[in-house]
Amino acid sequence: MGEILRMEGISKSFPGVKALDNVNIVVNSGEVHALLGENGAGKSTLMKILNGVYAPDEGKIIVKGKEVSIHNIKEAQELGISIIFQEFNLCPDLTVADNVYIGRHKNKFGFVDAKYVEKETQKILDRFKLNMIKPGDVVMTMSVAQMQMVEICKAMSFDSDVVVFDEPTAALADSEIEQLFMVIKQLQKEGKGIIYISHRMEELSKIADRVTVLRDGQQVGDPFDFASVTLDELINRMVGRTMEDKYPKHERKIGEVFFEANHIRNKKVNVDHIDVRKGEILGIAGLMGAGRTEMARAIFGADPVSSIEVKVNGKKVNVGSPGQAIKNGIAYLTEDRKNEGLALRLDCEKNINMASMKKISKYGFVINKTAEENAKHYVDALSVKTPKLGQLAQFLSGGNQQKLVLAKWLSRQVDLLIFDEPTRGIDVGAKFEIYKLMNELSDQGVGIIMISSELPELLGMSDRVALMHEGSIVGEVIAKETTQEEIMEYITGLKTKGTEREGNE
Amino acid sequence: GCGKKAADETTAAKKDETTKAAEEKTTEAKKDETTEAKKEEGASGSKTIYVIGKESQYNHWLCLQDGAEACGKEKGYDVIYQAPPLGEVDIEKQVSMVEAAIGTKPAAIVLAPNDTDALAGACAEVQEAGIPMVLVDSKISTEDYDCLVALDNEKAGADVAEEIAQRIGGKGQVGIISAVPGGATIMARENGFINYIKEKYPDIEIVGEILYSQNDSSKAMSQTYDMLAAYPDIKAFYTTNTPTAEGIASALEEKGLGGKVLLGSFDSSDTINGYIQNGTIAACSVAEAYNMGYESVAQAINLIEGKDVEKFVNSGNSIVTPANFDDEHIQELLYPFGK
Amino acid sequence: MNNSNTVKNKITRTKFANFLGSMAGLFGLIIIFSILSRAFLTVDNVISITLSVAIYATLACGISFVLIIGGAELSAGSVVGVAGAIFCVSLRAGIPAWICIIITIGCGILCGLFNGFLVTKMHLIPFIATLGTQYIFRGATYIISSGSSISVREVASEGDLAGLKFIGSGKILGIPMLVYIMVICAVILTIVLSKTTLGRKIFATGSNVEAARLSGISTDKITTIAYMFSGGMAGLAGVMLTTRLLSAQPTAGTSFELEGIAASVIGGVSMMGGQGTIPGAVMGAFIVGIMRNGLNLLGVNTFWQQVITGVIIIVAVWADIMRRRREASKK
């Protein structure tokens, strides 16, 4: 087990953020090196530096004893370093084999040796026993997990010594995760060094050998063996404070049930019943792909459903389109704010007022003063950092963009707010503000559904937690009375309960 | 309509013979040859004559079509009139049309070629296929045709030049806004005018470059304005086809210059006729289109029936001016389908 | 309050800067041509420029709506043609002229509705949908007019003819009626786009259709409305053209859509959607019109004019991209 990669004294600043501050990491061959830290701790940035996406401000990279400088992904690959990003870099119209060999097809006089490429791809697939993927499959038709496997094959086709996985399980179902782990173990056996980034503590125990922890861009202590610490200690190192600090303490006055949705059915969702009380935060837990987003979109009328019944204050309402859902007091904050939440090329004011046209207009004419005052009110209330109301949304940082989306719905004043991963990619300070806001909203009697992949956040913020597994709600727990372990048991499908209870109601 | 009467007069002698002969023949033929004709249709001797024009929207072509169809009807032939949808610029499609026509083995093909060279190949193909080939309106650059029925565009251009020159007193500035560059007819009309002026009226100055409207009337209007601004003393405009003439005329009228700045043009349309009547257009060469169509089919039939045919048949034109506007013949020519 | 004021000022300033971009081009042209040709800056010539631009500008205003929503509009020229034919045919049917105008604009709006239907309900990409309707509407023009040009003098009643002549070539205070029409339309569309909720919805849809939909905007409806605006303006442009020429030709409006798109884009309307202004589009039309006029005055031949038009399109859009980049990097 020799050292194959060393990053020394790496620092990197972005305008306004010190993303990395003197970070060191050493990877040995045949080990799975976990890189842990909160959102925004700088993990991805470190890996992007390793792969030449960003240049470090300071520090050096040493591969197999030789100092190197890496300027792009291709150079990294040639040095035997591959990364599997969470957002894929595949060409959807091409086949698996073509994607694996993209840009470097073996050729005779410029002709593609399709047979060779397919054979080689097949070899790699065989090596990892990925027999459900064929070299000739078109990527567009594959599932997310399969696409990830293609990315891995691509990395392996370079015969890389170091493979980086940046949150690989984020989009995978359980069985798929098992398969991924098998692949990783295989790599390990072959003597590769693996850097593994994940927010899921539970799965780490299955594969991680050593751990490096980052916190706010700084390294916390030296790397240590995973087996030598308990999970609690690990989290303590990552967060640097106890759980109580992270979520604002709050007493909620919960009213009666005002929102109900029944028989939500479509391809991905099969939910019989879900309800929300006034002033309540209902958490939704589930693994990625459990269908939480799909359920939320169905309630919001964003996607077609085969059946749904929504009652607000006991009255059946129509949610055939987002417009109708909004009219009935339902709002939805998408998980993908760049593509679905914001009009990036419009300014803050227009984004904030986008869902509140009535409020800022008379007889269909916009009253500029009202519009600006309204926007300004929410910019102040959420302390959105922007030089001016006329700033285009695309120039705001991620957290401030998220606040803009929030401002849009606060301005609309709805009864039910569905937050889908509201704190994804948001720094600690901004998270805390969003939590406070959620509390304020619940004080005003607004019901909240919060979808989150971070169990601590769910436990810290919600009153009840509905548990989803493979499209159905398989149970419901009271946040104060449960543990992460219990929730995990439900959402991984080990345990079901409460489905009968809901059925009986 | 279509100035048919007048046309009859102009080529009276010729026509009497041909039509009478044909009439006799057809009536006989109807009795004796119907069965035979039917058989022939199955083989190659169909009774269909394709007339492929340049376009199908302006009176000139409608009249030509009328004349052609009238002649066909008179003599017992089916005349099918076709034209490319984009009009004169649509050369490639016209070639395809001729080729498609050859494919159906018609009795004869009458063609108004959109281009002198471009259609030459197609005409040769027609002749190779043993189908009588009559050109109408314009010629091609080769001799691969049996007969040409046309008006001499260069001479017509000179006719218009003479009329305009007379009206402006033989001196002053004249501007030319033409249609689409390149076409043989258009070029002949441009050259006829320019050469005549240069030769006969050295005191008349043709100003600036020839502008091209691309058959867009609104562009022609703007170009007229621009010419007027650049050459405030301009005495007359000359143009080579209908859409451009309409544009220039309405620009002149808009400026209140109708009849003060003269316009010489070609071919008629309802709109053009109005402009002649009110004096905006001072001279307009109108081809005897009905006669052209009629004569082209008549020659085609002569060829089908194995008669001798001359290589060139002039179909003639008239210069319409505000002065002769009310003449009976001119009225027939301008309002072939009634007002 | 103080704070809010500076915010407002800043917004105004940015908009003004954008506007200046096109203005600079316009004034550059004007200055060059007034130096090179004495005939250029005369009252007559200025009026004749506005007159030649009026129809294109009207069309460009409508097309801008579609471009802002992120669509494409290749059928506008054919709608101009079909509108002229419908106008004359309905005049011929003895319908009073002002009703004919309404009918014609209505038909233009229907054409837009059809485009909108193809794009939103049949999910065709806008380029293909409007390419198809370009053929369809042009064919319809030929069919309606039986393929021949129709003279307004022949089909309109005496009284109507006078009115139509006045619209097409009359003047009030020395300014042609068509220019008034264009200006009125531009003002109305500017107000719609910048002052109404509809305008905001159009920008939102053009900027990010999914975000707009999830904000409760019925983006299909808004998209269709944008196409209807474009169709309606093309219909009006058809009426304007017909009254100006006093005849409707079946080929009228051919390739006007490209001129309209070029004008919009030169004036800063983004073909990616979400950006653009009506005054910008009008200015774009003027840039093209002034250039044509100036080159005609200078006696530059039509062939070079085509080349120069192409160059101006490319340079104008490129300058726009550069300006935006600079702004982005400045922030």
Next chain:
Amino acid sequence: MNNSNTVKNKITRTKFANFLGSMAGLFGLIIIFSILSRAFLTVDNVISITLSVAIYATLACGISFVLIIGGAELSAGSVVGVAGAIFCVSLRAGIPAWICIIITIGCGILCGLFNGFLVTKMHLIPFIATLGTQYIFRGATYIISSGSSISVREVASEGDLAGLKFIGSGKILGIPMLVYIMVICAVILTIVLSKTTLGRKIFATGSNVEAARLSGISTDKITTIAYMFSGGMAGLAGVMLTTRLLSAQPTAGTSFELEGIAASVIGGVSMMGGQGTIPGAVMGAFIVGIMRNGLNLLGVNTFWQQVITGVIIIVAVWADIMRRRREASKK
């Protein structure tokens, strides 16, 4: 080995299914017309169809490259025009015909290079870049030809004339030379697109330009090459048209680009990039050509033909979208 075989079958099957889509349309048309017109399925007519389609199909093959890369190509028609002019002018200069052909195609490729430059280096969106060059190249055509049509008979030497006539209207084994040229080009481009690394890079760039770039493909270069292919094919189409007509018109090729785009898209080439085949594009050209021919034979008037062309574009693309949706939902 067994495994790899089934894989191949799958690929072949999918491609075949796509191909079948267009084929179905084609055969549908053929059957309908052969029933309706006895003249349709004659040898002569079939040859005349292939002849009339040859030039459009050649053009569509080149345009497909640009569409597959995710671009737009509005200048192809003007390149056809400029190519014709250059061809005749170089003939006039006394250069042997075969060298003139190479020069002309070379100029077409240069036009493509210029488009590629505008798109990749000046970052213009393809629609605008090629709209601009449409004007520029058309203007250049007029300038080069001095605005008048040039007769090949006048400018070519005796020997060359015979050769050019043979290319334009000669036949071997009863099949016109132009058809051979078209087929050879289609075969070559098919091979380039499906068998070479260049082809893979083109698909990769069109499918996901960012992924392609990160994988070390110089997407700018590939994009430019695609435009150069299109330019080169347009240049060749210009030569073909000139030899067929034996003259170069300054207006030659006007709006050919729309026909070419329509053909490609009807044949299943996606305007969003990443999808399409050359045989598909050729088939698309044939669908349009057969329809025109059939309607001519049936004596349908040209006005209705325009409408029908538009309808076919819309229906073909819509059917394609539906098929893809069905496939996507199947998986």
